Amino acid sequence: MFTIYPQSLHPVKRGNPHPRWPSDSMRRSIVDLEVIIPAYNEATRIPHTLQQTIDFLAGQAWSSRIVVVDNGSVDETVAVVRRISRGQRGIVPVSVVGCARRGKGAAVRRGLLSGTSKFTGFFDADLATPLETLSKTMAHLSRGAAAVIASRHSPGSTFVRPQHLGRRVGGTAFRVLTRSKVKGIQDTQCGFKFFERDALTAAMVQCRSTGFAFDVELLLRLQNNGARIIELPVAWTDGAESTFRPFHDGVASFASVIQLQKATP
Template identity: 80%
Template sequence: MVLLQQHSVHIGKRGSLQARRHSDSLRRSRVDLEVIIPAYNEAARIPDTLKQTVDFLANQPWSSRIVVVDNGSVDETAAVVRRISREEGDAVPISVVGCSRKGKGAAVRRGLLSGTSRFTGFFDADLATPLETLTETMAHLSDGAAAVIASRHAPGSNLVRPQHLGRRVGGTAFRALTKSKVKGIRDTQCGFKFFERDALTAAMVQCRSTGFAFDVELLLRLQDNNASIVELPVAWTDGAASTFRPFQDGVASFASVIQLQRATP
C-alpha cells in the first residue's frame, strides 16, 4: 500500500471545491477500495452498519477504507462515526467528511471525488444489499469492468423483504421513465454502485445532477463514454427505517429525471 504524505491545507470560507477535495484526499491513505456511505441523521443505525462493514472488509484480500459522508445531519451522526472509528482501529480505516449541500447525489458525489483509490463506490446505510456482493463486484472491476451495480430486477434477483405497495408502484413508473435514457439497465436506483476510478472521473465531470436523478445521469454518462457496466442480481431487503417518502420524494424523483431528459440529447 502506498501512503500519501500528510499535508495541512488551509482553506477559507471561500476556498475552492477543488482545493477541499485535494485536502480530503491528502488526509486519506491510499487503499484498493473506498466504500462511500451517504448518511443523513443515521446516528442510531450507523454503528451496526460500520461494524458489519469493517468485519467483512477486514477479511478480504484487498485493502479498504470506509468514508461516511454526513449530509447535513442534525443528530450526532458525525460524532458517532468518529467514535466507531477510534474503537475499530486501523484494520479498516473509517473517515467522515461533511457535505452541506442537500441530497444523496451531492453526498455521494462529494465522497467519490474526494478519494484516490483505484476502485470506489457507495452503498446505503441500511445495508439493503448484502455486503458479500462486494466480492463479485471486485472480481468484475479487477477484470476490467468500469462499473458494477446491484439490481433488484435482473434475472436471478430476490426480494427478501419487498417494498410496500406505494414504493413498488412508484418504482415501476420510474423505471419506465428512465428505460429509454439508460438502455439495457433494469435498475438504476439500487443503492449499491462501484466503479473503476478513471472511468468514474470521466463520467462525473459531465454530471450536473445532485438529487434523485444522480444515479441515472451517472450511468448515462458512463454509457456515453462506452464504459462497460455489469448489473448484478442481488438478494435485496427493503430497509424498514428508510427515510424515502413515496409521495414527496417520488414527485421529486420524476421531476429530476424529466429535467435531465430535457437537458440531454
C-alpha cells in the same frame, strides 16, 4: 486527464450543532477500495452498519477504507462515526467528511470525488444489499469492468423483504421513464454502485445532477463514454427505516429525470 478538486467545506449556518472540520480526505492513505456511505441523521443505525462493514472488509484480500459522508445531520451521526473511527485501529480505517449541499446525490458525489483509490463506490446505510455482493463486484472491476451495480430487477434477483405497494408502483413507473435513457439497465436506483476510478472521473465531470436523477445521469454518462457496466442480481431487503417518502420524494424523482431528459441528448 481530468482533475477534480474536492468540494470546499463552508462554515455551517447558525443553529447547526456540529462545527465543520477539516476534510479527512486530505489525510487518507492509498487503498484499493474506498466504500462511501452517505448519511443523514444515522446516529442510531450507523454503528451496526460500520461494524458489519468493517468485519466483512477485514477478511478480504484487498485493502479498504470506509468513508462516511455526513449530509448535514442534526443528530449525533458525526460524533458517533468519529468515536468508531478513533476506536478502529485495525486494517479498515474509517473516515468522515462533510457535504454542505443537501441531497443524497450531492453526498455521494462528494465522497466519490474526495478519494484516490483505484476502485470506489457507495451503498446505503441500511445495508439493503448484502455486503457479500462486494466480492463479485471487485472481481468484475479487477477484470476490467468500469462499473458494477446491484439490481433488484435483473433475472435472478429476489426480495427478502418486499417494498410496500406504493413504492413498488412508483418504482415501476420510474423504470419505464428511465428505460429510454439508460438502455439495457434494469435498475438504475438500487443504492449499491462501484466503479473504476478513471472511468468514474471521466463520467462525473459531465454530471450536473445532485438530486434524485444523479444515479441515472451517472450511468448515462458512463454509457455514452463506452464504459462497460455490469448489473448484478441481488437478494435485496427493503429498509424498514427508509427515509424515502413515496409521494414527496417520488414527485421530485420524476421531476429530476424529466429535467435530465430535456438537458441531455
